[in-house]
Amino acid sequence: MEFYRKWFQFLAVLITNSYWAFPFTKAIYQGPFKVVCAPGLNCYSCPAAAMACPIGSIQQMLLSVRLSWSNGQTYLALYLVGGMGILGSIFGRMICGWACPFGLFQELLHKIPSQKFGIPRVLRFLKYAILALTVFILPLVVVNEMGLGSPWFCKYICPAGTLEAGFPMLLLQPGLQDIIGTLFYSKVMILIGFVIWSIIASRPFCRTTCPLGAFYGLFKNAKMVKLVLDETKCTKCNECHPVCPMGVKFNESPNDSDCITCLRCMHEGCQFGAISLQLGGIQVHSPDIRKKQQEVAP
Amino acid sequence: MKRIAPYFKSEKLPLILLTISLILFSIGITLDEPSRVLEQAWQICFSCIGIG
Numbered sequence: 594m595e596f597y598r599k600w601f602q603f604l605a606v607l608i609t610n611s612y613w614a615f616p617f618t619k620a621i622y623q624g625p626f627k628v629v630c631a632p633g634l635n636c637y638s639c640p641a642a643a644m645a646c647p648i649g650s651i652q653q654m655l656l657s658v659r660l661s662w663s664n665g666q667t668y669l670a671l672y673l674v675g676g677m678g679i680l681g682s683i684f685g686r687m688i689c690g691w692a693c694p695f696g697l698f699q700e701l702l703h704k705i706p707s708q709k710f711g712i713p714r715v716l717r718f719l720k721y722a723i724l725a726l727t728v729f730i731l732p733l734v735v736v737n738e739m740g741l742g743s744p745w746f747c748k749y750i751c752p753a754g755t756l757e758a759g760f761p762m763l764l765l766q767p768g769l770q771d772i773i774g775t776l777f778y779s780k781v782m783i784l785i786g787f788v789i790w791s792i793i794a795s796r797p798f799c800r801t802t803c804p805l806g807a808f809y810g811l812f813k814n815a816k817m818v819k820l821v822l823d824e825t826k827c828t829k830c831n832e833c834h835p836v837c838p839m840g841v842k843f844n845e846s847p848n849d850s851d852c853i854t855c856l857r858c859m860h861e862g863c864q865f866g867a868i869s870l871q872l873g874g875i876q877v878h879s880p881d882i883r884k885k886q887q888e889v890a891p
Numbered sequence: 892m893k894r895i896a897p898y899f900k901s902e903k904l905p906l907i908l909l910t911i912s913l914i915l916f917s918i919g920i921t922l923d924e925p926s927r928v929l930e931q932a933w934q935i936c937f938s939c940i941g942i943g
Contacts, residue, residue, distance in 0.1 A: 627932040628925045637932045638940050645932040649939055653931040654924070661927070668927055672919025678912025682905045747939035759940040769942055777941035815904040874902040 594860045598691060602700075605633065605692035608643075610757075615640035619765050630676050632684075633693030634805050636747075639757035640765055647677050648728055648805050649747050649754075656732040656742030663740075677808055685816030686809045689799055690838075690853030695753040696799055700838065702791035710794050712840060716801040717851060723750065724804035746804055748776070752784040795838045800851060810850035817873045820854055822847040826867035833862035843868065 609631045612622035622643050631637075631644040638649075654661075654670045661668045680688060689696050703709075727746035736742045747754055759777065763769050790797040799806050822844060833843040836858055839851040843858045844867070859868040859880055869879035919925070 621933075621935055623933040625929070628929045630928070636936075636939060638936045645928055649936065650928050650931060653936070654927060666927070667922055668924055669919070669922065670924070671915045671922065672924035672928065675912045675914070675916030675919055679909060679916060682909040682912055744936065744939055747936065748941075751939065754936075754939045755941055758935075759942070762935065762940055762942070773942055776938075780941035812905075812908065815908045817905045817909075873905070 594856050598855060599697075601691050602693075602697040606694045606697060609633065609635045609692075609694060610639060610641035611643045612641050615761075615765065630673060632680055632688045634695045634751075634753050634803060635693075636751070636754040636758040638754065638762065640761050642757070647673050648751075649744060652728055652732045652744035652747060655729065656736075656744060658733065659736065659740035677805075681809045681812040682815060683817045684809075685812045685819065685854070686806060686850070686852060687816075687818055687854035688809060689803075689806050690855040693799075693805075694757070695803075696796065696853075698756070699787075699791040699796045699798060702788060703795050703838075705792045707792050712794050712797055712800055714840070719801050720803055720807040720810075723802055724807040728804045749780075750783065750802065752780070752787045752798065755780045755784045795840070799853070800839055806851075813848050813850040813852070818854060819871055820847065820852065820856070820859060820868055821871050821876075823867045823869065826865050827863075828865055828867075830864075832864065833858035833868065836862040 612624075615621065621638060621640050624643070626643050627637065627645050629644050630647040630650060631642075634648065635642055635644065635646055636649065637644070637646045651670050651673045654668050654673065658668060723746065727750060731745040732742040734742070735745075755777075759780065763773070787798050787802075820843070827844050829844060831842070831844065837843065837852075838855060838857065839849075839853055841849040841852050841858075843849070843852070843862075854870075856870065859870065859878075862868075863880070866879055869876050871877065
């Protein structure tokens with residue numbers, strides 16, 4: 594299953610970034626598909642991006658809300674929040690595990706051999722503060738004399754923007770190299786920090802910082818596609834703990850907001866068929882226990 | 892509170908949230924928000940990539 598998930602992740606990256614004419618046009622895609630928001634975190638200023646970033650778009654809409662309203666345009670970002678809500682209520686954080694380019698990037702980095710470390714559980718709450726403050730409150734409240742705010746998350750934190758848009762745009766348009774400054778270098782440092790952290794810990798950005806993951810995580814009790822635990826079959830052997838890339842202890846917290854439904858606990862952890870996949874309350878997939886028992890038997 | 896709690900744990904909750912999200916999404920479309928999203932996404936966001 595992990596093999597198929599990896600292919601699905603690569604496919605999602607290709608679909609989200611399907612504008613391959615950029616080396617010739619030296620510009621970003623400006624076609625109609627950019628009205629659609631990518632399900633995962635993917636900077637829309639990436640030269641290959643064919644879709645918009647939901648987090649970037651929300652900030653851009655909120656930071657100029659005063660100006661829009663003064664022009665008689667009542668923008669409330671409902672199209673974006675509603676779109677994310679549709680995906681969240683169906684898939685929840687499964688999108689992080691299957692369709693996020695930056696999630697795939699971190700998973701590939703984590704394959705680099707090194708000593709591996711965990712991430713303190715308390716840091717998981719940071720992403721909710723980042724979602725509330727840098728995506729909604731600060732762009733809306735902190736404005737300049739013209740009534741315009743800043744995209745706080747994109748501008749000061751997002752390492753995906755530096756990786757997918759910053760470096761490629763500097764290569765495509767060398768003239769931009771003359772105007773880079775402290776902000777760019779500070780974002781490069783943040784990116785390097787997450788690259789190193791991803792090598793030694795699993796998905797650190799998703800677990801501690803990602804506002805999109807935090808938003809999808811709000812649907813932990815209200816998503817249609819989810820993993821469920823059959824407590825009558827669970828032996829509490831805790832084999833589902835070490836295989837989880839998000840540090841979720843599934844048998845202790847089956848509705849954890851950090852579960853990305855990667856299915857590793859179901860296929861690689863549990864030997865007793867206690868974990869199954871449900872779609873709208875209907876069991877659609879459970880592992881073949883007999884096959885697993887044959888594999889385990891000497 | 893006792894009456895509300897089981898309701899929020901029901902299998903209907905995803906459908907309720909999906910319906911609310913669809914309504915928000917539709918209102919956004921009627922407010923012409925997609926054209927604003929397009930307008931933004933067609934431009935390079937220099938502050939997003941750390942330039943300017």
